[in-house]
Amino acid sequence: MKNFEYLEPRTVAEAVFLLTEYGDEAKVLAGGTDLIVQMKLKKQTPKYLVNIKKISDLDYIRYDNKFLRIGALTTFSALAQSTMIQENFSILMDSVRAVGPLQIRNRGTIAGNLCHASPSADTAPSLLALDARVKTVSLGEERMIPIKEFFKGPFATCLKAGELLTEILVPSIPSNTGGTYLWLPKKTAVDETLVGVATLVTLDVNGVCDDVKIGLGSVAPTPIRAEKAEKLLHKKKIEDGLLSEVGEMAVDEAAPRSRAEYRAKMVSVLVVRALKESVRKVVSHMRN
Amino acid sequence: MKCLIRLKVNGETYEIAVEPRKTLLDVIRNEIGLTGTKKGCNMGECGACTVLLDGKAVCSCLVLGVEADRREVITIEGLGNGVHPDPLQEAFVKHGAIQCGFCTPGMIMTARKLLDENPSPSEEEVREAICGNLCRCTGYVKIVEAVLDVARSEKGGRDAGLLSHR
Amino acid sequence: MQDYSVIGKRLPRLDGMEIVTGKAKYTDDIVLPGTLAGKILTSEYPHARILHIDTSKAEKLSGVRGIITGKNVPMVQYGFANFVRDEYPLAFDKVRYIGDEIAAVAAIDEDIAEEALDLIEVEYEELPSVFDPEEAMKPGAPRIHEHAERNICSNHVSHVIGDVDKGFRESDYVREDRFVTQNVSHCFLETRNCLADFNANGELTFWTSTSSIYLDRFVLSHLLKIPVSKIKGNRPFVGGGFGGKGETVSCQICAALLSMKTGKPVKITLSREEQFIADRGRHRWIFELRTGAKKDGTIIAKQCRAIADAGAYNSLSFLILMHSVGYFDIVYRVPNVRYDGDMVYTNNPPCGAMRSFDCVQLRLADDSHMDMLARDLGIDTIDLYLKNVSGPGDLTASRYKLDSNGLRECIERVRDDSGWRDKRGRLPVGRGIGFAVGASIAGAKSSNDDPDASSALVKINEDGSVNLLIAAHDAGQGSRTVFSQTVAEELGIAIDDVKVNFVIDTDIIPQDQGSYASRTTIGLGNAVLAACRDAKRQIFEVVADQLHASAEDLEAKDGVIYLKGSPDGRVSFKDEGGALSLCLTSKKVVFPIIGRGHFEPETEPFDWKTGEGNISIAYGFTAKVAEVEVDTETGRVKVLNVTSASDVGKALNPLFLEGQDEGAIAMGIGQALFEKLELDKGQILNPSFSEYKIPTALDMPRTIRSTWVETLDPHSPFGAKGIGEAVIVPMPAAIANAVYDAVGVRINEFPITPDKILEEVEKKGKLGE
Incomplete structure (x- = not known):
């Protein structure tokens, strides 16, 4: 690893000041599960490493029935242990479960996962389906960025130099809604995600699809929404024939590079499976 | 420039000047001299360097030494008390859950954490918990057996009001 | 089937507690004062001539203590058999794969050694390369070694028994298939490494993770022209091998060469990435x-x-x-x-x-x-x-x-x-x-020209405890424990009375060629048995006098030496007045009683x-x-x-x-x-x-x-x-x-x-x- 200067701000303002001061030469250290690896590989060689973990008020999970708010320093383990998320945002919990083994979950943060902007980030498809947004702070400015606009390319986000992601906001899920995240690992059970699909389905009392959102991971330069596929289901009853059409449409919207043919097939398989599972959840919920 | 850090490892406090680029793993092994924690990949992919940092299982190769300032670390040498090993350590020997032994310290730390949090895990829960600890020798069969065996006996002990030393 | 007391039992590993408590020392855990860290520069090209290596910038980096290249290391080839030796410790004329070792640096820490590698400038002339074996055999393919026509290693092999063409004609059904397998890596968790310490007396001591410490000593002696008596190899605990640690490789040789150059201990431990590249896995x-x-x-x-x-x-x-x-x-x-x-x-x-x-x-x-x-x-x-x-x-x-x-x-x-x-x-x-x-x-x-012998020493102490000295290259198989069981069974004593060495020190421990070819069980096993029998014979001769019997008629089992077929003729092995007390007063033996065992299988080349x-x-x-x-x-x-x-x-x-x-x-x-x-x-x-x-x-x-x-x-x-x-x-x-x-x-x-x-x-x- 190249040497660097290590900085430990105690407040968001101090962190933002340092990030502004050092610009591109600075990197934010949160969980470190991606960044430390990148630095060892010399793919990242920051001159200044800004450890934000000593900022006291960024590690929280709050829900006020309108928004779920997740502080930037919340680890995957903390999310995994939240019964509130399990009960109210099970689709997000599915995503959290897809994230690496215990040791990684104990360090890695959901905000870090988003900022690393890997196309295969497991939380991204669910957050896309949930219409989440992220709150950022920079010198004298706060922004609220819809997650859909956050990713700009593989390992690239819309964050500017000096801008710090401080919170993830997830709007509450309407009633009669079921969500699922399904993923296939590249090879073994503990592996980077090859294809990840999140679906969130809202049905009316007649079982007609009121709203549907489909988030895809690892099949395009960034995590994406399959909006054309979503449209096919709008105000329709979800049936097998239509589902496979939706799966095929999602394939069209995806643009996988390596193992492209297989990944494309899997988009269709997982979209269909995830939609069925989401519908099953709504229906069983309605029955209860 | 080196930074002065103060950390507690297995109950002992150490004050050490470290370069920020040195990982906690390097600090534990090279500065403190506790070599039970192993470097298998140095990239957070094999789990051989697993230690408990403020009670959480982490890959010490993905933590900078400076981040451990004013924090508490437990390594394999901190289990049991030197004379009486931890039940997991005994069970790993008894069940043949060790072969080359290089993954063993990290594996035991992960398993210890599991049993502390979930005293009666199912086989699947044990496998889930240790899935970040790679072993090339055993096929994990006897490791899983050893952990489940300790869970059974510790549960028995707990129910009978024993195990107060833990 | 014969009834055994210790053999066949599910006994736990004798070295297990060392491992689970983190006390077991592997090579990278061993530190000598003033140890330098070594790093190896490898080729970026699959096939190229080395025109020039400039180490001057690297030498000037603060903290660097020594650099070696193919020019200043012994020009001796090594490899498993005389007629197929084709490697030098560092490449000096050309590189033949991405990863071929070119130079090595010793510095005060690993980060500095790594920085020094970036400062070594190598000028290459790229050569045409070939990556597919079927292509490599075709006429006109780039030649990788001067000695190898059509790039064939050694020679074509042809094994014919009977008449297959006739056989196929006489068959009712003939099936043909083509399969292609993949390269597989060992992935032992402990990467290859070596700590070498050369001293002013011209003696080399080294520690390494190996399946064959004696072969390593042999190769180092051969390359460095140091007599084996002045090379002391130590094999501490080893983190897996699976065949991938049986060959002496560049990191071991470079550690020794860098120690000889700097006069300081030098340790090289491959990173996981370096291990994947240096690993010699499945074809x-x-x-x-x-x-x-x-x-x-x-x-x-x-x-x-x-x-x-x-x-x-x-x-x-x-x-x-x-x-x-x-x-x-x-x-x-x-x-x-x-x-x-x-x-x-x-x-x-x-x-x-x-x-x-x-x-x-x-x-x-x-x-x-x-x-x-x-x-x-x-x-x-x-x-x-x-x-x-x-x-x-x-x-x-x-x-x-x-x-x-x-x-x-x-x-x-x-x-x-x-x-x-x-x-x-x-x-x-x-x-x-x-x-x-x-x-x-x-x-x-x-190979045909290597010795395949195994030796063992059994040392019986006055109190009836036994030291077993063996070069069991145990990397988790349990051979140390199994041979302790062997001693306990053969001498009729408890396994708790047997102490086996965990570290192999080539100055002290009798030679065994190593853990490969699934040879340990039979090779070393027979040597241990022979050593036990040699020790037992010495004790039996004393006991035989006491029992007025012939030593050949005695047997040892469950702590007792007895006359076969006679319920009265028996003495305890270690109790007061038993066999060992007799030995103490006898002029026929001295303590410790040492049994020597040797075995070489009768195989055909x-x-x-x-x-x-x-x-x-x-x-x-x-x-x-x-x-x-x-x-x-x-x-x-x-x-x-x-x-x-x-x-x-x-x-x-x-x-x-x-x-x-x-x-x-x-x-x-x-x-x-x-x-x-x-x-x-x-x-x-x-x-x-x-x-x-x-x-x-x-x-x-x-x-x-x-x-x-x-x-x-x-x-x-x-x-x-x-x-x-x-x-x-x-x-x-x-x-x-x-x-x-x-x-x-x-x-x-x-x-x-x-x-x-x-x-x-x-x-x-x-x-x-």
């Missing part, structure tokens, strides 16, 4: 198989054309080709056999020895081929094997003498234990069951042109059945359960045997389904555990049934045979055959990935056809 083989059989399944002729990619250096490749010949014959009785094989140099990283010496690839191809043949003939695969299986006392076509051979019992056992008869052909689509067999040498030479010769004193056998579930939409394979039976001769410690088998099953699953070193123009694309994946606890079947067949090999201690290699052999083929049974497709290029399964399924049109 990529191309097998073209042809088998002719009668309608009833009797095999008349078998033919194999094998071409393997050796990579840039020979390493152990040619020897592996020799073994491949024998492994083609070993499991069947076939009158007509032809095997043609070539090991071919390319500009890929070199391959070497890995668990089973590549028998696993050959059997993966042949057992897949035979499964198809059985289906074509409408015969159950297991019945086909039982009809043709080799047996005890057989002399195979390549002259292997199978004095003990329990393969038939192994096959019948897994057939019955797995429920094969109820499941084969009766499982729903997506579920399948597959079978395969395996075999391995169990005690062979590393290979004929290098044909691969024929009985190179092992015994052979191990195994059969496995795997049951899988294939997700027909995603192509993902889940191994549900494995049933295994192995002819181990005699189970010395079932706990360790199960451990070997279970570990081999995991490794076999990885090889069958996802492990592959991805190469692009000689560059390894996945040199990390995040991209080269090995099985985790979640990838393993939840049910594994490991059992033994005991055939009591006549050459072996208690009849036991080494089995660590054989057990992996059938695993990938059993899975391949189970996948076929599940979804009706055959993947001819391994590993069997979901992508390939779906592609083949689609080609077939519909399932279950």
Whole structure:
């Protein structure tokens, strides 16, 4: 690893000041599960490493029935242990479960996962389906960025130099809604995600699809929404024939590079499976 | 420039000047001299360097030494008390859950954490918990057996009001 | 069967507590004051001439203490056998693969050594390169070594028995298949390393993670021109080997050279990425198989054309080709056999020895081929094997003498234990069951010109405790413990009274060539037995006087020495007034009583042109059945359960045997389904555990049934045979055959990935056809 200067701000303002001061030469250290690896590989060689973990008020999970708010320093383990998320945002919990083994979950943060902007980030498809947004702070400015606009390319986000992601906001899920995240690992059970699909389905009392959102991971330069596929289901009853059409449409919207043919097939398989599972959840919920 | 850090490892406090680029793993092994924690990949992919940092299982190769300032670390040498090993350590020997032994310290730390949090895990829960600890020798069969065996006996002990030393 | 007190028991490892408490020292855990860190610069080109190396900038970097290049190291070649030596410690004229070692740096810490590597400037002239063995054999292909015409390592191998052409003509049915296997990496968790310390007396001390500390000492002596008496090798605990630590490699030699240059201890520990690049794992083989059989399944002729990619250096490749010949014959009785094989140099990283010496690839191809043949003939695969299986006392076509051979019992056992008869052909689509067999040498030479001896010392102390001094290269197999059991059994004492050395120090511990070729159980086992008998003889002579008997009529068991067949003639071994008290007052012996044991197996050297010769004193056998579930939409394979039976001769410690088998099953699953070193123009694309994946606890079947067949090999201690290699052999083929049974497709290029399964399924049109 190249040497660097290590900085430990105690407040968001101090962190933002340092990030502004050092610009591109600075990197934010949160969980470190991606960044430390990148630095060892010399793919990242920051001159200044800004450890934000000593900022006291960024590690929280709050829900006020309108928004779920997740502080930037919340680890995957903390999310995994939240019964509130399990009960109210099970689709997000599915995503959290897809994230690496215990040791990684104990360090890695959901905000870090988003900022690393890997196309295969497991939380991204669910957050896309949930219409989440992220709150950022920079010198004298706060922004609220819809997650859909956050990713700009593989390992690239819309964050500017000096801008710090401080919170993830997830709007509450309407009633009669079921969500699922399904993923296939590249090879073994503990592996980077090859294809990840999140679906969130809202049905009316007649079982007609009121709203549907489909988030895809690892099949395009960034995590994406399959909006054309979503449209096919709008105000329709979800049936097998239509589902496979939706799966095929999602394939069209995806643009996988390596193992492209297989990944494309899997988009269709997982979209269909995830939609069925989401519908099953709504229906069983309605029955209860 | 080196930074002065103060950390507690297995109950002992150490004050050490470290370069920020040195990982906690390097600090534990090279500065403190506790070599039970192993470097298998140095990239957070094999789990051989697993230690408990403020009670959480982490890959010490993905933590900078400076981040451990004013924090508490437990390594394999901190289990049991030197004379009486931890039940997991005994069970790993008894069940043949060790072969080359290089993954063993990290594996035991992960398993210890599991049993502390979930005293009666199912086989699947044990496998889930240790899935970040790679072993090339055993096929994990006897490791899983050893952990489940300790869970059974510790549960028995707990129910009978024993195990107060833990 | 004989009744044993200690042998055959599920005893735990004697060195276990060291390991689980973190006290066991591995090479990288050993620190000498003032130790420098070494790093090696390797080639970025697959094939290039080195025009110039400029180390001046690196030398000026603060903290750098010494740099060596091919120009200032001994120009001596090394390698396993005289006629195939083709490597220098550092490349000096040209580089032959991406990773070929060029220079090495010693600095005050690893980060500085790494920075120094970036400052070394190497000027190359790129040469045309070749990466495919079939291309490399064609006329006009770039020549990688001056001595190797058409890039063939050593020589073409041709093994012919009977008349295969006639055999095929006489067959009712002939089937042909082509299979291609992949490069597989060892992935031991402890990377290769060496700590070397050269002193002012001209003596070299080194510590290293190795399967053969004496071979390392031999190579270092040969290269550095230091007599072996002045080289002290230490083998501490070792974090896995699987065949990948049996060869002396550049990092060991460079550590020694850098210590000689700087006068300071130097430690080199490969990073995981460096290990993937330097690792000499399994070869990529191309097998073209042809088998002719009668309608009833009797095999008349078998033919194999094998071409393997050796990579840039020979390493152990040619020897592996020799073994491949024998492994083609070993499991069947076939009158007509032809095997043609070539090991071919390319500009890929070199391959070497890995668990089973590549028998696993050959059997993966042949057992897949035979499964198809059985289906074509409408015969159950297991019945086909039982009809043709080799047996005890057989002399195979390549002259292997199978004095003990329990393969038939192994096959019948897994057939019955797995429920094969109820499941084969009766499982729903997506579920399948597959079978395969395996075999391995169990005690062979590393080459024709190396010694293959094993020695042991047993030291009996006045209090009846015993020190066993042996070079058991135990990397987890449990050999230290098993040989302590051997001592306890043979001397009739408790295992708690036996103390065995955990570290091998070549100055003190009697020589054994190392842990490879599954040779330890028989080689060192016989040496330990001989040492015990030598010590016992000395005690018996004293006891015999007391009992007025002949020493030959005495036996030791359960703490007592007694006269065979006489209930009264007995003395305790160590109690007051017992055998050792007698020895203390006797003039016939002095304490400690030292027993010396030595063993060298009677094997035949290979004929290098044909691969024929009985190179092992015994052979191990195994059969496995795997049951899988294939997700027909995603192509993902889940191994549900494995049933295994192995002819181990005699189970010395079932706990360790199960451990070997279970570990081999995991490794076999990885090889069958996802492990592959991805190469692009000689560059390894996945040199990390995040991209080269090995099985985790979640990838393993939840049910594994490991059992033994005991055939009591006549050459072996208690009849036991080494089995660590054989057990992996059938695993990938059993899975391949189970996948076929599940979804009706055959993947001819391994590993069997979901992508390939779906592609083949689609080609077939519909399932279950």
